[in-house]
Amino acid sequence: MRANQAFFTGIGQSQVGMKLTRHPLLLTLDAVREALDEAGLTIGQIDGVSTYPGKAHAYLGFSPIGADELIDALGIHARWHAGGGEITSQLGAVVAAATAVHAGLARHVICFRTVYEAAALARPKEYPPLQRDSVEGFSQWFVPFEALSAANWTAQYAMRHVKRYGLTREQLAQIALTGRNNAMLNPRALVREPLTIDQYMSARMISTPLCLYDCDRYTDASTVLIVSAGNALDEVSCKPVRIAAMAGAVERHSWDQAEWMASYATGADLWKHTDYKPSDVDTAQLYDGFSFQAIAWLEGLGFCEVGEGGRFIEGGKRIALDGQLPINTFGGQLGGGRLHGFGFAHEAVVQLRGNGGERQLSGDPRVAVCTSGGGPLATALLLARD
Amino acid sequence: MAAPRPKPRLDAENTAFWTGGAQGRLQIMRCRECLSYIHPPRPVCRTCLSDNVKPEAVPGTGVIDTFTINYQKWHPAMEVPFVIARVALDGAPGVYLTTNIVGCPVGAVDIGDRVRVTFESQDGIYFPLFEKIA
Numbered sequence: 116m117r118a119n120q121a122f123f124t125g126i127g128q129s130q131v132g133m134k135l136t137r138h139p140l141l142l143t144l145d146a147v148r149e150a151l152d153e154a155g156l157t158i159g160q161i162d163g164v165s166t167y168p169g170k171a172h173a174y175l176g177f178s179p180i181g182a183d184e185l186i187d188a189l190g191i192h193a194r195w196h197a198g199g200g201e202i203t204s205q206l207g208a209v210v211a212a213a214t215a216v217h218a219g220l221a222r223h224v225i226c227f228r229t230v231y232e233a234a235a236l237a238r239p240k241e242y243p244p245l246q247r248d249s250v251e252g253f254s255q256w257f258v259p260f261e262a263l264s265a266a267n268w269t270a271q272y273a274m275r276h277v278k279r280y281g282l283t284r285e286q287l288a289q290i291a292l293t294g295r296n297n298a299m300l301n302p303r304a305l306v307r308e309p310l311t312i313d314q315y316m317s318a319r320m321i322s323t324p325l326c327l328y329d330c331d332r333y334t335d336a337s338t339v340l341i342v343s344a345g346n347a348l349d350e351v352s353c354k355p356v357r358i359a360a361m362a363g364a365v366e367r368h369s370w371d372q373a374e375w376m377a378s379y380a381t382g383a384d385l386w387k388h389t390d391y392k393p394s395d396v397d398t399a400q401l402y403d404g405f406s407f408q409a410i411a412w413l414e415g416l417g418f419c420e421v422g423e424g425g426r427f428i429e430g431g432k433r434i435a436l437d438g439q440l441p442i443n444t445f446g447g448q449l450g451g452g453r454l455h456g457f458g459f460a461h462e463a464v465v466q467l468r469g470n471g472g473e474r475q476l477s478g479d480p481r482v483a484v485c486t487s488g489g490g491p492l493a494t495a496l497l498l499a500r501d
Numbered sequence: 502m503a504a505p506r507p508k509p510r511l512d513a514e515n516t517a518f519w520t521g522g523a524q525g526r527l528q529i530m531r532c533r534e535c536l537s538y539i540h541p542p543r544p545v546c547r548t549c550l551s552d553n554v555k556p557e558a559v560p561g562t563g564v565i566d567t568f569t570i571n572y573q574k575w576h577p578a579m580e581v582p583f584v585i586a587r588v589a590l591d592g593a594p595g596v597y598l599t600t601n602i603v604g605c606p607v608g609a610v611d612i613g614d615r616v617r618v619t620f621e622s623q624d625g626i627y628f629p630l631f632e633k634i635a
Contacts, residue, residue, distance in 0.1 A: 227594040237606055255509035259628055260601050262585045263575045268599075270569035278567075278612045322585075339594045371587050372540065442503060 116120075120353035121213035122348060124223070126156025126343040131235035131303050131452045135335040139179040140188055143229045146339035147189065147443065154341055155352030156223060161191050163221030164340075165212040167228060167456070168200030174245045176235025178228075185227065195220040196381040203363025203381075204488025205456025206496060209342060210361045216344035226340045228457040232333035233464060236381035236415050240466070247429060256371065266330055266405060268370040268490060270322040273407035276425065277324050284324060288315040290406035290442075291449050293434050298446025299426070300436075300474035305334055306453030329406040331448040338457035354462050357385045359482075360389035360497040368491050378408065378489035382415030385484070385495045393417045396497075399440055400459035403447040408489040413442075416484060416495065445473050456487030460496060467500045482488035504578035508626050516557030516586035522620030522627020528556040529593050538593040559596075562634070563588040563620040566597060570607045582607050588616055588631055604615040 127149030129142040137145075149159060170181030180200035184319040185191070193217045203210060205228055211225040235242030250258050264270065276282040291310060298304035308454060310328060317324040348355050350466040359392035367373040386392065401412040410424035418440060428434050432444045445451040452458070463483035465471050486495045509519055514530065521528035530539040531548035533553040539545075547554050568586035584602040602610050603619065616631035 120582050250507045250509050252543070255515065257599050258625075259506045259509060260585060260599055261506075261575070261579060261583065261629075262572065264573070266573070267569055267571055267585050271567040271585070275567045275570055275612065320570070322573060323570040369541075371597050372595075414629075 119217055120345045121216045121358045122302055122343050122345060122353055123151070123340055123460070124343040124351045124353055125150035125156060125235070126461050126464050126466050127151075127153065128303060128461060131305050131334060131336040131454070132143075133333065133335060134237040135234050135306070138182070139229050139231045139234075141181050141184060142190070142337040143334065145338070146227065146337040147225060148341040150341050154290055154343070155342060156203055156350065158189055158191060161225050161486060162194045162195040162348060163190060163212060163224030163319045164193055164198070165208045165215070165224055165226045166198040167208040168204045168244040169198035169203060172415040175242045175244070176232040177230070179231045179242070180229045180488065183402070185225070186438070195224070203365070203450045203494045204492040206460055206485070206494035207278050207363055207498065209340060209358075209460060210363060210494060212342040213358050213361060216342055219344070221340075223350075224342045226342055226457075227337060228455050230453060230455050231335050232453070234335045235385040236333060243322065253369070257303065264322070265490060266325055267322045269290040269405040269407055272376055272411065273324050274408040276407070280422035280425065282425035283328075284316065286429055287324065287329065287410070288312055289431040289434065290403055290447070291315060293431055294403065294443050294447035294450035296424040297444050297474055298450025300472070301445045301451060302472075302475060304446040304450055304458050305310045306330070306446070306450050313477070315336045325405055325407065328449070331404045331453040334452035334454065336452055336454055336456050338461050340457065340460055352467070354500065356469050357499045357501055358496055359499040360385055361491075361495070362388060363494045365492060370491050373491065374410070375489055376411050376415075376474055376489050377493035378411045378415035378486070379421070381495050382412060382417060385416065385497060389497055391482060391497060391499070395482050396440065396484050397478070398444060398463070398483045399442045400444070400457060400463045401442050401447070402456060402489050403449050403451070404453065406449065409442065409447070412486050429460040436476065441476055444471065451473055454493065456494075459485040459487060460486070463498050467498060506621070506623060508624060514544060519626050520630060522622065525620070526558040527561045527618045527629055529590065529596055530554055531557040531558050538596045540593075540596040541634055557628055559590055561593045563590045564572070564617055565573070565602070565610065565612055565616060567612055568602065568610055585609070586610065586612050587632065598629065601630050602632065603630045607618045609633070
């Protein structure tokens with residue numbers, strides 16, 4: 116282990132649900148406590164905080180708690196912190212934290228993402244809803260044409276795969292079906308009911324080719340990942356997981372001017388920072404806020420050729436728990452809940468530590484990739500247990 | 502889509518785009534130095550960094566790069582289904598517009614279809630929509 120590298124140490128997660136009434140700061144506290152317990156750290160040893168996208172004052176359900184607030188609320192003596200949306204997507208908060216510990220600015224950084232969108236829908240007076248028709252900044256190029264949702268924007272990339280490469284709904288379904296199968300083995304998953312191919316095929320369309328089951332749903336939860344410096348690992352009691360490589364490239368920061376989603380540039384870039392190769396990866400936790408994003412990540416990361424993603428997952432065997440490349444073993448966002456990026460890193464650490472319980476991969480997994488985003492923004496992390 | 506379209510707030514950079522339809526023109530920002538097009542419109546060329554930029558009319562035709570049929574009612578007044586498309590503009594390499602394809606059944610739209618701009622006006626804004634070229 117190299118002293119100047121960054122490691123995931125404690126990880127934690129609150130209850131994952133819909134319309135929870137527990138205060139979002141307390142959900143965050145639940146996840147912090149679990150992460151500290153696992154790492155054998157006290158809150159007094161935490162000297163950094165990193166989050167995405169910071170407190171979202173205009174839409175509190177999306178991000179009700181910011182880094183400033185957590186530092187003050189938990190009495191953290193921070194020497195470094197950051198929180199904002201202008202970063203390489205959700206796991207960009209981890210990249211920032213890893214960079215900070217690498218530079219010696221902090222030793223143990225709490226990275227967190229708290230979501231409260233389902234609760235916000237139920238309590239609009241406390242948590243005012245997103246104003247979908249407001250036209251500001253980049254939204255002026257979409258909102259006047261009623262292209263209001265990321266579902267519409269992602270669907271257009273998916274449609275190109277349908278028309279250009281022959282992606283079928285049966286192939287696309289494998290992301291949702293795999294997620295649900297895995298979620299049923301995860302006690303904290305949001306949706307723990309089976310999903311059949313027949314249910315999927317007869318589901319109502321949201322935005323072609325994406326149907327209801329291709330879209331994640333509003334979730335209330337908090338996920339915490341502690342990033343620790345390599346020279347601080349003697350303070351930690353859990354098995355550290357090394358962040359072996361990080362990437363977050365964009366070609367154009369735009370949903371409609373870019374030829375490809377940012378998952379392609381980011382996926383290619385990841386391998387320039389490491390000697391590992393795609394064939395070394397034991398499990399991939401791939402952002403699936405919309406199912407197609409996971410297919411784009413499989414291609415972008417080089418697990419298959421561009422355009423081959425549909426055929427790569429055909430029938431679902433290859434990406435199942437006992438397959439050649441198990442993906443989204445906690446259920447992904449489609450089954451596990453919309454933890455908004457952080458769930459993928461959390462699960463990668465769970466699997467590399469062998470803590471997956473019923474869903475634990477066999478064969479002693481040592482290398483995992485986890486991602487977030489995959490529209491105009493993307494982040495990929497490669498994790499290794501040395 | 503019976504409800505009024507949400508209106509963009511006009512500024513120095515985007516006014517030519519959103520009001521050019523009054524003269525039947527689709528206007529895209531262009532660099533006077535290297536002749537690249539700049540969209541979204543900004544006061545600087547993203548290719549050569551020149552600030553000598555000016556809106557210029559393009560032919561108003563293009564090709565459907567990709568599309569989706571939206572079925573979800575994202576707000577109660579929304580009439581579904583309708584087509585959202587990304588159109589690659591003729592004469593302005595690398596510029597795409599997210600827009601709606603109108604004047605044909607939703608099932609008649611495909612990638613590669615040739616389209617032409619048609620403006621829908623509302624309170625001084627001219628929304629560039631596209632219809633298929635027969």
